[in-house]
Amino acid sequence: MNFKLSDIRSQFPILDREVNGNPLIYMDNAATSQKPQMVLDAIENYYGKFNANVHRGIHTISQEATIMMEDAREKVRAFINAEHVHEIIFTKGTTEGINLVANVLREVIKPGDEIITTEIEHHSNIVPWQMLCERTGAKLKYIPLDKNGRLQVEKLDELLTEKTKLVTINQISNALGVINPVEEIITKAHQTGAWVLIDGAQSIPHTKVDIQKLDADFFIFSGHKMYAPTGTGILYGKENILNELPPFHGGGEMIKEVWMDHSTYAGLPFKFEAGTPNIEGNIVLGTAIDFMNEIGIENIHQHENELVQYTTEKLSELEEIIIYGKNLPRSGAVSFNLNLKGVHPSDVGMILDKKGIAVRTGHHCAQPIMRHFQIPGTVRASFAVFNTKEEVDQLIAGVKQAIRMLA
Template structure:
């Protein structure tokens, strides 16, 4: 499978700009991806031609907006192979999707229950569960990292018990780009009767996801990391589990009947979609799914794997560079530091920025990983379908400059 990279790049207007007098090299896709023209056009088109509230009006604009929004829901259902479109819940992003599960499941937990997370999580898959533990008394456990920075999956059997109610794990680490063994985790969790929530923020843009084949109970991801708008995310949940959970937000749309004494709630997905949704963002996310499908997620996966492997190969040329979890399988990102006394990752990032190269530096909202390695942060290069090996070579030249200046 081959991809026409120049044709793809031509669809992203921002790639034409310069930064500090240099052509932009955008390697911060793990934070947010750039948007193709088709997504930008869909956003403008919605506000110019279809702007109306959804599900509530009999007039033409409302019906058209509703149809476009629900069409996007069906596109996402097909994209992740959910069994039902009402298993697709619109949220503001991965963080809200995880908090939705955390806040609703907490009403089903007792102090005798246990939740398992991991040391490789983003803060948004740690802090909500700490809050749940504090609120309910449920015990919070975690799968530790090995010295190399990969999950020590051998510890999972000891952590699991008949009290385990939920395991929460990212499929790909945002900080390291490491792929985690979620299939094994799901199988072992289900053997104990526990549910599994997958943080797919860093995996959904890069690899094919089939929630039925995985048999995960929840999947959370964000639109803005997969060429869609900011402020829109997805929570997938199995129908029978979502029906067991109470509402997250109260308000319009999520109700069936309201009296001054009591309210009854709407069916899925609306039970979890209170208030006016980000209609433009939802339609824009549908356009982003179309964009990915046109290229092919398998082709994207293959091409981006080549970029990651080439980056690791080029970084390995330098004695001054330490690549984290170097021997693990990566997806979408590589994280490293310069082994130079007194040099912080931000020093490297600022020099690269002067060359027009955008990378992410710091702890990447994953401080436990940094504590594990005894460092304040890393430099992370993360990729999208529009990136090229030629850009990686420019990045490597910029890194050479950083080493000369900081060494």
């Protein structure tokens, strides 16, 4: 597919609707992306022609559904350049993937061990580690932010010790859109023997991920932020590490044999996929990858970066605006506030909504960041491949109106 924006936009039916009498301008893609027609068709196609449970059925449509889902697993493997297809574990999303790792690490983490996360994380990459530390007696440490929203990676050297078992960080901040130096962090962590988990929820829709080059031990992301259905996600883990860890859930599919006094477990990836999976969602995640591959992740990345830069430039022209992480590398989103006393981000969001512009306001499940800046939240505009500079102009016009109304 040639990168023709009008053709891409025509594939998203929801963009034809109006909100409050205005054409919809959807800039909440960091929360969830809209779905192209080929994804919507794939959902209907599965339930209309191939609906059957997978893996154990001898009948034709069960075998067809199994082939379709395992083909999707291979598409994910190729998309992130994993070495083995059995390193790809289907999950419900990033949150479940992180919780899966945190729960199975209960067998590995001992009292006095240390886990390092950061102040820029989504709650889903903080709370599971707090829970793990409470249950095991391990200690949770943080890489702090500086006043501009940059991770003080230089402090990692003093945080890492021989007791560090895991370093966990997002590749791109959901709240700020800031790109974190995960390559440097992975290298330093591995030098001490620690594993590294990367939350890729906000990077996988916008940038090329080569997991072998990145060398992360775990890489986790959601499907619904990359044009696939909700309730879909991927946990990638290195083969040797996944083999070392115990199962997460017990039940069907994850077993080899069950006796009344013991059970033995299946190999990868099924050891971590108990029960009937989200068959339709997993298959259609493969379709979403097809959509992204047809456009080209490099084209998506370039287009969205231009939107982020353009938005930042236009907002910077308004003296009433504060942009968070303004001069840092970013991707996918711009987070800002009106620097007017008594104005809450939700006030701006409601004014924009009246103009048909959908943005996210609040703390974005990242309250430590908001406390760091001493604010209740931000207005976040987040982009996908279908957004345009003309839509950004409408956003800026809406922000100007909010300034006039709220000043």
